[in-house]
Amino acid sequence: MGELTGMTIAEARDRLRAGEVTAVELTEACLSAIDAADALGAFVHKTPEIALERAKAADVRIAAGDAPAMCGIPVGIKDLFCTEGVPSQAASRILDGFVPGYESTVSARLRDAGAVMLGKLNMDEFAMGSSNESSVYGEAVNPWRRGNDDARLTPGGSSGGSASAVAADLCLAATGTDTGGSIRQPAAFTGTTGLKPTYGRCSRWGIIAFASSLDQAGPITKSVRDAAIMLGAMAGHDPRDSTSADVPVPDFEAALKGDVRGKVIGVPKEYRMDGMPAEIEELWTRGGSMLKDAGAEIRDISLPHTKYALPAYYVIAPAEASSNLARYDGVRYGHRAKLAEGDGIVEMYRKTRAEGFGHEVQRRVMIGTYVLSEGFYDAYYNRARKVRALIKKDFEDAFADGVDAILTPATPSAAFGLGELTDADPVRMYLNDVFTVTVNLAGLPGISVPAGLDRMGLPLGLQLIGKPWAEAELLNTARALEDAIGFASKPDRWW
């Protein structure tokens, strides 16, 4: 079982095409692994009937000889994606019972490419969180532990279920979404690869909206090659999303030459933070040396507005969320509160939203309402949008100076214990995204690659940031880094 579910997409594709394994066998192995892994809380809606039906269809296509790369590959889908006939509730009580009559563009593209959906994956409620603790389903748990300590650790968030499932070999890959780091931080915490594409690369249609100017779907996989294969199936222009870019989708896998000779890799001094663990600093330096050994030039650069990225994000994202989440009114879908005698429509809204939204979502909707309210719009919202323009310009200046990609740590720490930050100041949780959020504000592609283990035995990740629409080049650089690092560790199975 482990042998099959532990495969990469690339290995599985080749073995499926060679007739050494069938999509049904692969899918059955994943379904068994999922059923044995309830302790991880990763899969929250299992869809074995759909999976087996699609696996059978995939085997027919593979036998016919013209199946695309994702055909017959078992994947998990984050609960944020609307999937036809399958509950899709963004891990929120307010969407309890919601069953879409349509399929998101990204999951439809995967389905049409022959990918096998195993079920829906846990996440933070409405993708607002960095620990998967704000989910109505309960926490997702990281398959990694600190040595022999059995303390339960977070897989990160918001795509915590996706990262946990891929790291534990419950599926070959999973979809995630990333608004401030929600693909890259969980990937770093679980020893997996997480790619956030350029804003507009993947359609947002049918993905439950959090902050529309920042949200972007991407893959969480077991290798850089798999990220390239899966992104190719997810990406592409969609007239139903007005921000979806009408640009060609290159063959990302074909671009993986692993040759970075002559490339300029920027190392931004502002990412060297006080209190950052020495191990992360060392891994970062070692990553740079490896790329240098592979022929790249390492250059110190400055991105001067970096420290203002998180404060700008915590104006812009809640503002957009307060607008997007206004649709949850107890009228069209999901939960409606029981009303008292004489309650009018405003009471219905207020009670429904108080019961349906969890604490963090309520807090962000209210912060967003505040920064958009009369008298504060200019001081907060407009100022944040100006700072966002400056953050984007920092990157543009670096690229204009000849930098091809930027190397940073993915997170300021390894995975922390579930519950460790829940009662703390909310800002401490927000700091998880300090290295990733700049990339969303600037609309750039970013990838987290496993870089090694800390002294407790937990994975740490390095992030590479690329130019807009240059995912192919970014993946190629990431492939060179992955190759030099040679990360091959797996969590010991305890679940």
Next chain:
Amino acid sequence: MGIDIDTARRVARLARIAVEEESLPGLAEEFNRVLAFIDELEEVDVEGVEPMTSVTPMRLPRRGDEVTDGGAPDKVTSNAPDAREGFFTVPKVVE
């Protein structure tokens, strides 16, 4: 700019979220922590900077003003907590 209990009550009302009176002081305190963090933006010189409206420089696409979908009231109302005869129902709005 600190948030007092009255402001917290007003924001909760604007956001259409019912908050119990006894929860307001705690809520105001949480808001103030987040706002203290956001207030760092005041240090940035934004003179002459245009607020960003779109992260990728692109014109919003246009299409013909034509019906492209629809005619499925049952499907549209299938997830409603209370729908009757192809309509969403709500408490009485007009007296």
